[in-house]
Amino acid sequence: KQEVTQIPAALSVPEGENLVLNCSFTDSAIYNLQWFRQDPGKGLTSLLLIQSSQREQTSGRLNASLDKSSGRSTLYIAASQPGDSATYLCAVRLYGGSQGNLIFGKGTKLSVKP
Amino acid sequence: SQTIHQWPATLVQPVGSPLSLECTVEGTSNPNLYWYRQAAGRGLQLLFYSVGIGQISSEVPQNLSASRPQDRQFILSSKKLLLSDSGFYLCAWSVADTGELFFGEGSRLTVL
Numbered sequence: 001k002q003e004v005t006q007i008p009a010a011l012s013v014p015e016g017e018n019l020v021l022n023c024s025f026t027d028s029a030i031y032n033l034q035w036f037r038q039d040p041g042k043g044l045t046s047l048l049l050i051q052s053s054q055r056e057q058t059s060g061r062l063n064a065s066l067d068k069s070s071g072r073s074t075l076y077i078a079a080s081q082p083g084d085s086a087t088y089l090c091a092v093r094l095y096g097g098s099q100g101n102l103i104f105g106k107g108t109k110l111s112v113k114p
Numbered sequence: 115s116q117t118i119h120q121w122p123a124t125l126v127q128p129v130g131s132p133l134s135l136e137c138t139v140e141g142t143s144n145p146n147l148y149w150y151r152q153a154a155g156r157g158l159q160l161l162f163y164s165v166g167i168g169q170i171s172s173e174v175p176q177n178l179s180a181s182r183p184q185d186r187q188f189i190l191s192s193k194k195l196l197l198s199d200s201g202f203y204l205c206a207w208s209v210a211d212t213g214e215l216f217f218g219e220g221s222r223l224t225v226l
Contacts, residue, residue, distance in 0.1 A: 032213055043120075043204055043217040051212070089158075093213055102215060104158040 002027040004092055006105035013080055014113050021075040021108050023090035028068045031093040035064050035075050038087045038107070047088075048075070080112045116141035120205045120218030127225055133178075133192040135221050137205030140186065145207040147188040148215070149180055152202040161203075164188060200225045 003026045013019050023033070032051045036044040048057045048064040050073065056065040063076040073090055087109045091102040120137045127133060139145050149161040160173045162180035170180050177196050181189045188205060205218040 034215060036217075041220075041222070043219045044206075046214060046216055049212060049214045091158075091215075102158075102160070106155075106157045 002030075002092065002094055002103045004090060004103050004105040006088075006090060006108050008108060009106070010109040010111070012111040012113060015080060015082060017080050017112075018076070018078050019080055019110075021077070021088050021110070023073040023075070023105055025071045025073075025092050025103070027094070028071055029095050030068065031095050033064075033066055033073050033090060033092050034102070035062075035073075036089045036091065038089060040086075044089065077110075080110075082112050082114050085110055085112050116207075116216070118205060118207055118216060118218040120221055122221060123219065124222045125224070127195050127223065129197055129225055130194045133190070133195050133199070133223070135190040135203055135205075135223075137188045137190075137218055138186055139188075139207045142186070142207070144185060144210075146210065147182060148206040148208070149188065149190050150204040150206060150217075152204060152220075158204070162190070195223075195225045197225050199223065 005024045007022055030052055034049045035047040037047050038044050048059055050057050050064055050066040061078040066073045087107040089104055089107040091104045093102050117140045146165050148163045150158045151161055152158050162170055162172055164170050164182045167182055178192050200223055203221045206215050208215045
């Protein structure tokens with residue numbers, strides 16, 4: 001059974017710091033991996049999608065990497081800002097299984113202090 | 115561009131009352147549609163998904179049902195709510211070729 005783990009559950013950093021959020025998964029047979037951001041009381045916003053054949057994706061100050069062999073993905077945030085404060089979730093989509101069933105981690109709650 | 119709308123945003127209902135949450139997607143045709151529930155400390159759980167009008171698959175046996183009366187409309191319903199139905203409900207749609215998932219703003223349901 002695929003499990004997705006995000007450690008740490010919470011992270012607090014000063015503004016301007018570069019940081020890395022971690023996501024690990026137990027089954028390397030994934031179709032893709034997606035990173036989301038969730039603000040309190042809001043829906044999820046898609047940040048980056050990495051297909052299984054890709055190693056990384058970049059969008060602005062965000063860079064996500066994927067290493068299927070080790071079952072890991074990282075989300076790198078450069079020059080963090082208070083507006084980056086949110087919960088970040090990763091999710092993997094499996095080959096086969098129920099269509100549309102992403103397996104989500106429980107998220108890392110990021111707080112960027114001014 | 116594609117947008118997804120979900121309503122109501124907040125709902126407080128007594129136990130035993132019915133429920134209807136609606137979701138519509140604009141700017142795309144024949145999307146895959148999903149209902150997720152997010153409970154505190156339990157992460158996101160897929161409840162239903164649909165690949166076309168009238169085609170509904172249930173992932174978890176529960177007190178809820180879903181319907182897709184139109185291509186871009188997805189409805190989550192219950193005839194009689196339970197306390198355990200409280201939670202944050204999220205509608206989503208996916209791009210067929212990449213599988214990227216996009217979420218609505220969510221509906222907070224409190225059952226008293």
